[in-house]
Amino acid sequence: MELKIDRVTKQYGSKIAVDRISLTLGRGVHGLLGENGAGKTTFMRMICGILAPTGGSISFDGMEAATEGYRSVLGYLPQDFGYYPDFTGKDFLLYMAALKGLPKRRAGEKAKELIEMTALKEAAGNKIKTYSGGMRQRLGIAQALLNDPDILVLDEPTAGLDPKERVRFREVIQEYGKKHIVLLSTHIVSDIEHVAGNILMMKRGQLIYRGPWGEEKGDLEQFYLKQFEGGEE
Amino acid sequence: MRWKKKQIKQEFIKLYEAPEPLGKQEFLKQFDTCYLSMGQFMWQQLLYIKKWMWLFSAGIFFLGTMLGRNLDRETVWVISALIPFLALTFLTESGRSKIYGMEELEYATRFSLKSLMLARLGVLGLFHGVILLLLFLCIPQGFFPGPKDLMYVLVPYFLTVSLGLSLLRRFRGREVLYISLGVPAFVSLLVAVANQMYPLYSRSMVKFWGLAGLFVMIFTVKETILFFRQTEEFVWN
Numbered sequence: 001m002e003l004k005i006d007r008v009t010k011q012y013g014s015k016i017a018v019d020r021i022s023l024t025l026g027r028g029v030h031g032l033l034g035e036n037g038a039g040k041t042t043f044m045r046m047i048c049g050i051l052a053p054t055g056g057s058i059s060f061d062g063m064e065a066a067t068e069g070y071r072s073v074l075g076y077l078p079q080d081f082g083y084y085p086d087f088t089g090k091d092f093l094l095y096m097a098a099l100k101g102l103p104k105r106r107a108g109e110k111a112k113e114l115i116e117m118t119a120l121k122e123a124a125g126n127k128i129k130t131y132s133g134g135m136r137q138r139l140g141i142a143q144a145l146l147n148d149p150d151i152l153v154l155d156e157p158t159a160g161l162d163p164k165e166r167v168r169f170r171e172v173i174q175e176y177g178k179k180h181i182v183l184l185s186t187h188i189v190s191d192i193e194h195v196a197g198n199i200l201m202m203k204r205g206q207l208i209y210r211g212p213w214g215e216e217k218g219d220l221e222q223f224y225l226k227q228f229e230g231g232e233e
Numbered sequence: 234m235r236w237k238k239k240q241i242k243q244e245f246i247k248l249y250e251a252p253e254p255l256g257k258q259e260f261l262k263q264f265d266t267c268y269l270s271m272g273q274f275m276w277q278q279l280l281y282i283k284k285w286m287w288l289f290s291a292g293i294f295f296l297g298t299m300l301g302r303n304l305d306r307e308t309v310w311v312i313s314a315l316i317p318f319l320a321l322t323f324l325t326e327s328g329r330s331k332i333y334g335m336e337e338l339e340y341a342t343r344f345s346l347k348s349l350m351l352a353r354l355g356v357l358g359l360f361h362g363v364i365l366l367l368l369f370l371c372i373p374q375g376f377f378p379g380p381k382d383l384m385y386v387l388v389p390y391f392l393t394v395s396l397g398l399s400l401l402r403r404f405r406g407r408e409v410l411y412i413s414l415g416v417p418a419f420v421s422l423l424v425a426v427a428n429q430m431y432p433l434y435s436r437s438m439v440k441f442w443g444l445a446g447l448f449v450m451i452f453t454v455k456e457t458i459l460f461f462r463q464t465e466e467f468v469w470n
Contacts, residue, residue, distance in 0.1 A: 050340035068343055072268070076341040082334020098277045099342035099349065101268040143338070 001061060002026055003047070003151055003181050008056035010042050010205075017042040019205040020056065029177035031196030032185035033224055039205040040185045041079055044155050047183065048076045060151060072101060075149030077140045079156045089124045089131070089139050090115065096143040107146070114142035117172065119165075133160035141169065145176070152182045158191050170195045189221040203227055274344050278352040286322040286357070293319045294364045301368070310428040312368070313385050317417035317424075319364065320393035323357055324416060327460070328401050328409035347464040365390060384442040385434065388449055393420045395453040398460045 003025040010018040018039045034040045045051040047058055049066030058065035060073065083092055090111055097107030115124045118138040123131060131139065137160045144152060154173075158166050173182055174195050186192060192199065193213065201209035201224065208227060213220050269277070297312055330336045330346060339346040365386050397416040401409055427433055433441070 045337075048341045050337065068345075071341060071345060072343045074341055076338070078337040080334070081338050084329075084333050084335065095281065096338065096342065098269065098274065099339060099344050101274070101343040103269055103273075147343075 001150060001181065003060045004058070005047070006057050006059075008043070008046055008053045008058060010039075010046060010051065011054040016205050018046065018053075021207050022056075023200070023207070023210060025181050025183065025198075027177070027179060027181060028198060029173055029182045029184060029196045030198045030200060031192030032183060032200045032202065033187065033189065033192060034185075034202035035187060038202040040202055041155055042205075043202065044076075044153050044183065044185055047151070048074060048153055050076075072147065073150040075144035075147060075152045077144040077154045077157055079159075081140055083128045083136070085127070085129050087128055088126055089120055089128060089135075092128060092139060093143055093146065097146050100147040102147060110146055111142075114145055117145075118142045119168075134162060134165055137161055138165065141172075150180055152176065152180055154182070154184045156186055157184060158186065158188065166191065189224050193220045201227065268343070271344075271348075274348070275352040275356070278349060279356055282326065282353055282357065286326065287360070290319055290322055290360060290364060294368055297368045309385065309434050310424060313389050313428075313434075314421045314424040316365075316386050316389040317393040317420040319361055320390050320397065321413060321417040323354065323361060323394055324397040324401065324413040325410075326353055326357055327398060328413050331401065331405050331409045332407065334406070345464075347461060350461065350464050361390070382442075384446045388442065388445050389420055389424055391449040391453045393417050395449060395456045396420065398453075398456040402456075402460055402463055 005021060005023050005025070007020045007022050008018060009016065009020050021043065032040050032043070042051065046053050047065065049058070049070055052066070060070055063070040063073075084095075087095065093111040093114065094107055097111060102110065115121055118141060120135060120138055120142065123135055128136065128139065137157070141154070141157060144154065157173075158169060161169060170191070173184065176182060177195075177197075184192065184196065197212055199209060199211065199213045199220070200207060209223075293315060297315055300311055300315070327350070330339055330349075336346060339349055344352075369383050369386055393416055396419075397412060400412045400416065404412060424433075432438065
C-alpha cells in the first residue's frame with residue numbers, strides 16, 4: 001500500500017503553489033504542517049485528484065490519481081464544505097455513500113456505524129442547518145470514512161472541535177492509521193505531534209522537513225515556529 | 234422425531250455459546266467488491282432531483298397547452314416567453330452543487346461531479362425534451378403548422394440554457410442561484426420586448442428563426458462541453 005507522489009508541481013501563471021514535491025507515503029498517519037498559504041490545501045487537492053498538477057504524477061498502487069479506481073479508495077474532508085440545506089445528517093451520509101458507490105444496504109449500515117462513532121446519534125435525524133460547527137465537522141469526518149478508504153485525506157479536521165472531541169478524533173485517526181494511509185493537515189502542532197508518525201512541513205510550496213519527530217530533536221512547535229519567523233516575503 | 238432434533242439443537246445452542254467473530258469485517262472486505270453500477274447510480278440520482286422541479290416543469294407544460302388553446306396567431310409569443318421558465322429547473326439543478334458549496338466533496342468521490350451532473354441533467358433534459366415535443370404537438374394546428382415553427386419553443390429554451398450555463402461557469406455560491414432565476418426572466422422579457430419591436434412570428438421571419446435556431450444550438454453545444462469540462466477539475470478561485 002503506497003501513495004507515490006513524484007515531482008508534483010502546481011503553478012498559476014508566475015505563482016508556484018506547490019514546487020516539485022516527491023515522496024512516498026505508506027500506512028500510518030502523516031501530519032502536514034505549514035502556515036496559511038504554504039500550499040497544503042493545493043497539495044491535498046492534487047492528492048485527491050480534484051486539481052490536476054501542472055507537472056509530476058500521483059499514484060496509489062499503480063492507479064493514477066483522478067481515475068475512478070483511485071477515487072474509490074479515497075476519503076476526503078475539505079477545509080470548508082457545504083451541505084444541502086434540506087438534508088439531515090443521515091441523509092447527507094447516505095447521499096455521500098451513493099456517490100462513493102456503496103450499495104443501499106451497506107450504506108445504511110455504514111452510516112449508522114459512523115453516526116455512533118462520531119457521537120451524532122441524537123442529531124442524525126435533524127437538519128444539518130441546525131448543527132453546531134463541531135457537529136458539522138464530525139459529520140464531515142464521518143462521510144470521509146464511509147467507504148473505508150485506503151487513503152484518508154483530512155484538511156484541518158479539528159477546526160471547530162472542542163478539546164474532548166479533539167482527543168476522541170486523535171484516537172480514531174491513530175487507530176485508522178494502523179492499516180491505512182492518513183494524511184492530515186493542520187497549522188495546530190499539538191494535533192499532529194500526538195498522532196502523526198511522520199511529519200511533513202511545507203513552506204512556500206516546498207517540503208522543508210519530512211520524517212518522524214523524536215524527543216531528541218527538541219520541541220516540534222518551536223522548530224515549526226522558527227521556520228516561519230519573519231513571515232512570508 | 235424432527236421436533237426432538239430441533240429441541241436438542243436448541244439445547245446445544247444454550248449450552249455452548251458461539252465465540253465472538255474475530256476480524257470479521259477484514260475478512261469480508263476481501264470479497265466486498267459490491268459497488269453500485271452506473272445504472273443503479275443514475276436511478277438513485279433521479280430520486281435526488283427535487284420534486285418541485287418535476288411539478289414545476291409539468292405546470293409549465295399544462296399552462297402552455299392551456300394558453301395554446303386560447304391564443305391566436307398574434308399572441309403566440311406568450312408561449313415562447315413562457316418556455317425559458319422550463320429551463321429554470323435545468324439551470325437550478327446545474328448550479329446546485331455550486332450554490333451549496335458541495336463541489337469539493339462531490340469531486341473526490343467514485344461517481345464524481347461529472348457523472349452526477351450527467352445523470353441528473355441527462356434525465357431532466359430528456360424530460361424537458363418530451364415536454365417541448367408534447368407542447369408542440371398539443372398546441373392546435375394553425376399556430377405551429379410545421380417543424381420550422383418548433384423553433385418558437387426550442388430557441389427560447391436553448392438560449393436560456395446556453396446563456397445560463399455560460400454564466401454558471403463563472404460564478405459560485407449564492408450568485409449561481411440568482412443567475413438560475415434571472416436568466417429565464419431575462420430571456421422571457423427579451424422575447425416579449427422583441428415581439429413588440431418586430432413581427433417575429435410572421436411568415437416573413439422564417440429565415441430569422443432558422444438562423445437563430447442554428448446559433449443557439451451551436452452556442453448550447455459549446456457551453457455544455459465547457460460546463461462539463463469544468464466538472465472534471467476544481468476551478469481555483
